[in-house]
Amino acid sequence: MYRLLIADDEALEREGLELIVGRMLPDTFEIIHAENGRAAIELAEELRPHIVFMDVNMPGIDGLSALREIRKRLPDAKLVLVTAYDYFAYAKEALTLGVKEYIVKPAGREQVVALLRQLLAELEQDRIRRAGELRLRQQVAELLPLAENELALMLMVDHVQGIGASLLAEWIDFPLAASRAFVVALPEKTDAALTRKLYDTIRGFAKSGGQPCLVSSAIERHMAIFMREPEDVHPGGYGSAKRFAESIAELARRQTGSTVTVGVGSRQEGESGLRQSYFEAVFASTCCPGGPFCLFDELREGKAELQANSLAGIGSPGEDSGAYVLSALQHIREEREHQTLTVLDRAKQYIEEHYTEEISLEEVADYVHLNPHYFSKVFKQGVGDTFIDYVTGLRIERAKTLIADERLSLKEVCFEAGYRDPNYFSRVFKKVTGVTPTEYRSGLRGGA
Numbered sequence: 001m002y003r004l005l006i007a008d009d010e011a012l013e014r015e016g017l018e019l020i021v022g023r024m025l026p027d028t029f030e031i032i033h034a035e036n037g038r039a040a041i042e043l044a045e046e047l048r049p050h051i052v053f054m055d056v057n058m059p060g061i062d063g064l065s066a067l068r069e070i071r072k073r074l075p076d077a078k079l080v081l082v083t084a085y086d087y088f089a090y091a092k093e094a095l096t097l098g099v100k101e102y103i104v105k106p107a108g109r110e111q112v113v114a115l116l117r118q119l120l121a122e123l124e125q126d127r128i129r130r131a132g133e134l135r136l137r138q139q140v141a142e143l144l145p146l147a148e149n150e151l152a153l154m155l156m157v158d159h160v161q162g163i164g165a166s167l168l169a170e171w172i173d174f175p176l177a178a179s180r181a182f183v184v185a186l187p188e189k190t191d192a193a194l195t196r197k198l199y200d201t202i203r204g205f206a207k208s209g210g211q212p213c214l215v216s217s218a219i220e221r222h223m224a225i226f227m228r229e230p231e232d233v234h235p236g237g238y239g240s241a242k243r244f245a246e247s248i249a250e251l252a253r254r255q256t257g258s259t260v261t262v263g264v265g266s267r268q269e270g271e272s273g274l275r276q277s278y279f280e281a282v283f284a285s286t287c288c289p290g291g292p293f294c295l296f297d298e299l300r301e302g303k304a305e306l307q308a309n310s311l312a313g314i315g316s317p318g319e320d321s322g323a324y325v326l327s328a329l330q331h332i333r334e335e336r337e338h339q340t341l342t343v344l345d346r347a348k349q350y351i352e353e354h355y356t357e358e359i360s361l362e363e364v365a366d367y368v369h370l371n372p373h374y375f376s377k378v379f380k381q382g383v384g385d386t387f388i389d390y391v392t393g394l395r396i397e398r399a400k401t402l403i404a405d406e407r408l409s410l411k412e413v414c415f416e417a418g419y420r421d422p423n424y425f426s427r428v429f430k431k432v433t434g435v436t437p438t439e440y441r442s443g444l445r446g447g448a
Contacts, residue, residue, distance in 0.1 A: 002123065004029040004116075005049035007040035007066065008082065009058045013105065017053060017112065024113045028120070037061030044070045049077060051119050053103070056083040067097050076126060078119045082107070146369075147172050152216035155181075155274045156224055165271045174212050174228075180241055181265035181277035182225040184248060185285040187258050190221065194256060199223060201255045202248055209244070222285070226274055229267050238264075238295055249292030261285050262293040266300075343368045344382045347375070348390075355394045356418035361387045395419065396432045403441050410437050 004021065006014045018031045032047055034040035038061050040054065052070060056063040067079050081094055081102040094102070101115055147168060154165040169176050184202055186195060199218040206213050206225050214226040230240055245262040252260045263285025265277030280296035288294040347368050351359065364387070365375035379387055399417040402408055411422050414437075419425035430436050435443065 001027070002029050002051065002120065003032060003047060003049040005032040005034060005040060005044060005047070005052045007034040007037070007053065007058070007063070008055040009035055010055075011035070013055070013082075017107070020107075020109050020112050021116065024109065025116060029116075037063060037066035040066045041069045041073075044077070045073050048074060050123055051078045051080065051116070053080045053082050056081055064094065064097070067094075067099065071097050078122060080115065080119075144172060148174075148214050149217050152214045152224055152226060155214075155226060155271065156216060156278055174214055174226075176270050176274060178229045178267055178269045179226050179274060179277070180229060180267055181274060181281040182227060182241075182245060182248070183263040183265075183278065183281035183285045184223050184225070184252075185261045185263065186218070186221045186223075187260065188221065190258070194258065197256055198252055198258060198260070201251060202260075205248065205251050222282070224278055224281070226278075238297060241295065242293065245293035245295075253292075260292070261288040263288070264293060264295045264297075266297050343370065343375075344379065347379065348383070351391060352394065355391050356398070356416065358420075359391060359418075391418075392428060392432065396429060399425070399429060399437065400433075400440070403437055404444055410441070413437065 006017050008014045008017075014033050014035075018033075021029055021031065029051075032043055032049055034043050036058050040052070041061070043049075044052065052067070052074075054063045054067050054070075058066075061069075063081065063083075067081075070077065071079065078101075079097060079099045081099055082105065083102065084105040101119070103111065103115065151165060151168045151172065151174065154168065166176060184198075186198060190198070195218050202223065202225075203215045206215055206227065209227075211230060212228040214224075216224040227241075227244065241264050245264050248262050249260055252258050263281040263283065265280035265284065268274050268277040284294040284296040284299060287299060347364050350364055350367050361376060362372045365372040368375065370378070376387060379390075383390055385393065395418045399413055402413040402416050403410070408416070410426075414420075414422045414425040417425065419428070426436050429440070433440060
């Protein structure tokens with residue numbers, strides 16, 4: 001039930017409007033009476049009406065002033081001026097308050113009812129819009145962590161199929177500008193529960209720092225963080241990176257009692273640059289003598305023999321980078337392949353259950369929670385056919401089976417196979433098989 005506030009200093013006017021509404025729109029509104037502007041403001045704040053009928057000329061706080069206060073408190077309410085005077089004298093100010101409707105006293109029953117029905121339709125449209133916005137926000141909230149992890153993996157693994165890192169970075173508002181990679185190496189003996197606690201603790205800290213960042217999932221014994229370098233940091237300065245790395249190590253020790261080491265890559269930008277920073281951070285995470293963190297920049301500047309022996313290999317990490325890195329990268333590739341296969345299996349199953357209906361690529365992409373463009377690429381690469389060709393193949397195979405049943409007309413076969421236009425069905429069937437449905441059935445009879 002909707003709430004209708006009628007504000008008028010004349011009781012007869014309020015009661016007359018209530019009588020019209022009660023008779024013409026029964027069980028639709030809860031009526032709220034206000035005898036002046038102050039009461040209207042207080043009742044609006046307390047009871048939050050959906051529609052407000054406001055008399056302009058009332059003692060004390062006038063109607064327009066009351067509407068101004070109500071609009072501040074109820075921005076979505078529908079406001080209607082009720083006046084015995086020329087409305088246009090108030091039009092300019094009323095429009096600034098979002099008042100688009102008015103009633104001139106004495107109001108006719110048909111006018112009141114028509115106006116209320118119009119406003120009810122607008123309220124329903126507003127409700128549907130808000131529900132859609134809530135669903136969209138919920139979907140975005142659920143997909144953003146997945147997209148963030150996907151981008152982090154793209155920066156960690158050199159070859160990734162599908163959508164480009166720069167476009168994905170744009171979608172999640174993380175331009176690939178000047179940033180550093182941090183690699184947190186977890187203790188060797190870390191069970192699943194401790195890994196989850198460490199991951200949640202470190203991710204929460206990174207996200208609360210005020211700088212845009214990407215956090216990968218915890219893979220094998222490490223997790224990666226790509227942190228935007230603050231704009232006021234000099235390109236050659238390491239202070240903020242050191243403080244961040246030290247804070248991560250201290251937080252992990254304090255919250256979980258575990259010792260982690262943090263490798264810090266150099267300041268880079270762009271997809272290849274951030275991937276380079278990641279490999280540098282991987283290397284640095286294995287070179288933390290006597291401390292919880294190590295900067296690749298300092299290794300490069302102050303460890304000459306280390307640079308000569310090891311740094312040339314950065315970009316394709318080898319044994320010096322720690323065996324867990326190779327294992328982790330292999331795990332990433334295997335996990336991505338498994339995820340792709342799982343998505344394709346779910347997509348194919350959905351298609352096979354719905355191909356006789358009006359199915360679309362966008363519908364299936366939404367079902368498996370992928371961008372349609374990305375899904376189209378993944379599907380073609382994984383299945384070998386485009387989405388349309390795959391659906392067409394299923395429908396034509398179904399049609400062949402149905403044509404063999406003499407009890408069905410070819411028109412019935414058309415509909416059963418998922419087509420709505422017999423002529424179009426015949427053209428597609430001939431394009432795929434080389435013969436029309438009629439010729440195909442005749443061939444079956446001849447073979448019999």
